[in-house]
Amino acid sequence: MKKTALLTSCLFLSIVVNLVPAAEKGAAVEPKNLAFRAVPFTSVHFQDRFWTPRLKTNREVSIPHNYQWCEETGRFENFAKAGGLQEGKFRGIYFNDSDVYKLLEGTAYSLADHPDSALQKRADQLIDWIAAAQQKNGYLNTYYTLVEPEKKWSDTHIKHELYCAGHLTEAAVAYDQATGERKLLDVAEKFIDHIAATFGPEPGKKVEVPGHEEIELALIKLYQQTGNEKYLALAKFFIDSRGDQAVRTDKLQGSYSQDDRPIREQSEITGHAVRAMYLYAGVADLAAYTGDTALVEAMQRLWNDVANKKMYITGGIGARHEGEAFGNAFELPNATAYCETCAAIGLVFWAHRLNLMHGEAKYADVLERAMYNGVLSGIGLDGKSFFYVNPLASGGQHHRQPFFDCACCPTNVVRFVPSLPGYQYATDEDGLIVNQYVAGEAVVEHPTRGKITVKMQTDYPWSGLFKFDLAFEKPQTKPFVLKYRVPGWTSGNFRLGMKNGYVLLSATDPNRMSGSILFPVETERVVANPNVQADRGRVAIRRGPLVYCFEQCDNVVPVDKIVLARNPEFRYEFKPDLLCGLGVIRCKNVDGRELTAVPYFAWDHREPGKMSVWVRQEGLTRTPKTDDPNWTDSRTGEPILYGDFSESLLGLPENLPLHERAAASASHCWVTDLTDAIAYESVPKDSNDYDVKRHTFWPNRGTKEWVEYTFEKPETVSKCSLYWFDDEPRNGGCRTPKSWSLSYRQGNDWVPVATQSPFGVAKDKFNLVEFAPVETTALRIDVELQDGWSSGVMRWYVE
Numbered sequence: 001m002k003k004t005a006l007l008t009s010c011l012f013l014s015i016v017v018n019l020v021p022a023a024e025k026g027a028a029v030e031p032k033n034l035a036f037r038a039v040p041f042t043s044v045h046f047q048d049r050f051w052t053p054r055l056k057t058n059r060e061v062s063i064p065h066n067y068q069w070c071e072e073t074g075r076f077e078n079f080a081k082a083g084g085l086q087e088g089k090f091r092g093i094y095f096n097d098s099d100v101y102k103l104l105e106g107t108a109y110s111l112a113d114h115p116d117s118a119l120q121k122r123a124d125q126l127i128d129w130i131a132a133a134q135q136k137n138g139y140l141n142t143y144y145t146l147v148e149p150e151k152k153w154s155d156t157h158i159k160h161e162l163y164c165a166g167h168l169t170e171a172a173v174a175y176d177q178a179t180g181e182r183k184l185l186d187v188a189e190k191f192i193d194h195i196a197a198t199f200g201p202e203p204g205k206k207v208e209v210p211g212h213e214e215i216e217l218a219l220i221k222l223y224q225q226t227g228n229e230k231y232l233a234l235a236k237f238f239i240d241s242r243g244d245q246a247v248r249t250d251k252l253q254g255s256y257s258q259d260d261r262p263i264r265e266q267s268e269i270t271g272h273a274v275r276a277m278y279l280y281a282g283v284a285d286l287a288a289y290t291g292d293t294a295l296v297e298a299m300q301r302l303w304n305d306v307a308n309k310k311m312y313i314t315g316g317i318g319a320r321h322e323g324e325a326f327g328n329a330f331e332l333p334n335a336t337a338y339c340e341t342c343a344a345i346g347l348v349f350w351a352h353r354l355n356l357m358h359g360e361a362k363y364a365d366v367l368e369r370a371m372y373n374g375v376l377s378g379i380g381l382d383g384k385s386f387f388y389v390n391p392l393a394s395g396g397q398h399h400r401q402p403f404f405d406c407a408c409c410p411t412n413v414v415r416f417v418p419s420l421p422g423y424q425y426a427t428d429e430d431g432l433i434v435n436q437y438v439a440g441e442a443v444v445e446h447p448t449r450g451k452i453t454v455k456m457q458t459d460y461p462w463s464g465l466f467k468f469d470l471a472f473e474k475p476q477t478k479p480f481v482l483k484y485r486v487p488g489w490t491s492g493n494f495r496l497g498m499k500n501g502y503v504l505l506s507a508t509d510p511n512r513m514s515g516s517i518l519f520p521v522e523t524e525r526v527v528a529n530p531n532v533q534a535d536r537g538r539v540a541i542r543r544g545p546l547v548y549c550f551e552q553c554d555n556v557v558p559v560d561k562i563v564l565a566r567n568p569e570f571r572y573e574f575k576p577d578l579l580c581g582l583g584v585i586r587c588k589n590v591d592g593r594e595l596t597a598v599p600y601f602a603w604d605h606r607e608p609g610k611m612s613v614w615v616r617q618e619g620l621t622r623t624p625k626t627d628d629p630n631w632t633d634s635r636t637g638e639p640i641l642y643g644d645f646s647e648s649l650l651g652l653p654e655n656l657p658l659h660e661r662a663a664a665s666a667s668h669c670w671v672t673d674l675t676d677a678i679a680y681e682s683v684p685k686d687s688n689d690y691d692v693k694r695h696t697f698w699p700n701r702g703t704k705e706w707v708e709y710t711f712e713k714p715e716t717v718s719k720c721s722l723y724w725f726d727d728e729p730r731n732g733g734c735r736t737p738k739s740w741s742l743s744y745r746q747g748n749d750w751v752p753v754a755t756q757s758p759f760g761v762a763k764d765k766f767n768l769v770e771f772a773p774v775e776t777t778a779l780r781i782d783v784e785l786q787d788g789w790s791s792g793v794m795r796w797y798v799e
Helices: 012-016 052-072 075-082 097-113 117-133 142-146 161-179 183-198 215-226 229-241 273-290 293-309 341-358 361-378 408-423 675-679
Strands: 044-046 425-428 431-434 440-446 450-458 465-472 481-485 502-506 512-518 523-528 538-543 546-551 571-575 582-588 594-599 615-617 642-644 663-666 704-725 739-746 749-752 767-784 792-798
Touching (some): 097 408, 117 161, 161 215, 229 273, 273 293, 502 512, 675 704, 767 792
Parallel strands (some): 431 481
Antiparallel strands (some): 450 465, 523 538, 704 767, 704 792
């Protein structure tokens, strides 16, 4: 079984490092412990039909859209108020400053690539407000200045002062590099100097760490920009102090904030997914400067835990809504997947850093999948609609929004998109590395080989053919090596001359180098490790780097009832007029009806409806062996999370449980719930399990309600089991019902079943009812809710 590549993304440190000559950055210093060095995004110019329009949309639509929303929600005015330029109270959430900083960082990247005097003028005005809001001692946070001025630094676990300071610092470095104007950088340095005077290992200082990591990687960017060793030392202090109660002046925050043990001892990734990614990106930066092998080894252990046990096929991470957190190993539900857009972006940061550190293509593989799927799905094609959460299945209620009260994802996207060209190339002593495939040109300033002009032609991701042409400014006196990444998804044989996932080509002409490579792009089915309960008996469809999904608007077969034929007869078709141009996949359902799949990033742009990435496959067992040695990498001993589908996996057809073949309906369903969830095979851990989809009658209370199963043909039924939803002790509004009854359809009438079993309403278990067998086309549960309370059905199984 060929291991399917996983992926990640990219790091802004390496992207923006060389925007201006070193002389203009003072005593800036580069990390020494890297195998590769990224070519900055300003040296790379996309000229393709996939990414170039997205960069244009970000510049012309997304940035103005985010400026408008930040203005309308009071995020800008908070600075003017804190600076005494306007009257009024603080508006919004206490960490809203961070959204403004991310928007400014995205503005800087956009200005570096596409100068715009009007946009720069708007940004400069905003920077003036930020500078006005800074206090004399350097402190800068509009919430505390306007709301709780006497409580500064009193709640670093929750109130995110250090997190906001980190985003200010990233924006300041970017803006200085893009425009040469230091005003925001001066503000950031003054604030960081204040933080360094407040936090540290010295007597009298706070030995605390932020609840939401971010400042760690930002401090190293500031160190790289200025060469001031104090900033590297402060980053090291925050990283070394995390999880070590012996040195702390506050209490550890636990695994939610990756603060349960020292980082060098961590091996399992836990807690809030975005926080983890930002932290470990900063740790990788620190290791790149210090060469700390204990940190490098910790990063490898944690990476293995994510890539081999806790990452979705889309490159999304964070399985649980509760805590926006990682789940247990192989806990990857689809409909309730959280997969925050920011988490996928954070994974990009971390993977990019590890690729540069180790020079291994597997990290760029993850970057690619996250970039094309986990991140891109969060950005509407219109540039002004966004997903915060990116599930892999939907009942039709999940839709893009123009903005959010917690607006981290839209503003994060704005800074991410214009940095995309910085992911494409890197250099090493021998020559040039190609990590991503996008048509365009680049001018690479190689530290020892001189200037290299690079041209690439490709229609990636729709085609796997790429042509390259390299021209050397000065003749090469020793062999120049081009290393190109062989994507983990390709089925081609590229083993000859391959090292760490790269094919090595040596130039024979000292003045130029050209050639072409073809990666066969075919539609393939992917299977998940049998320990991933949600995907047993199911497959996902992948073509090249793109993961596909089925939307109801394209299909007659109900999406949640799709069963792929043994031979789906895949046919690829590019549709230039569909959603700005898309490649769609046609295939066959088990009953012969045609199905259509579209790239996952493009879903929810048309009529509302169900969506699913993982669909059932005829002949693929729902009860695979979970100890199959084929799902362990013989070289590393690590689990394989996703593998290529093989005909050998198919056996005799298995009959789906009756409830999974039925159509569910109800008298009422709360807008964020899903009636179809009552048939899901995943069993709740208790009646208060918020990590699984369910059906509830909320906000109806004390009413009489009903839920029905309708079958395509008459079925014989004699048992049913109900698992009730009850959100006590969360102080929610749902309790188990007062009573219920069960009927079956006979002609036009509903007839009560004949049973001696009690109609149980117990919590945290299935309530079984056995009755005399009946042949019917429908079953119905009639429910009477308790006075003053609503209720819900988590699962209803029938046989």
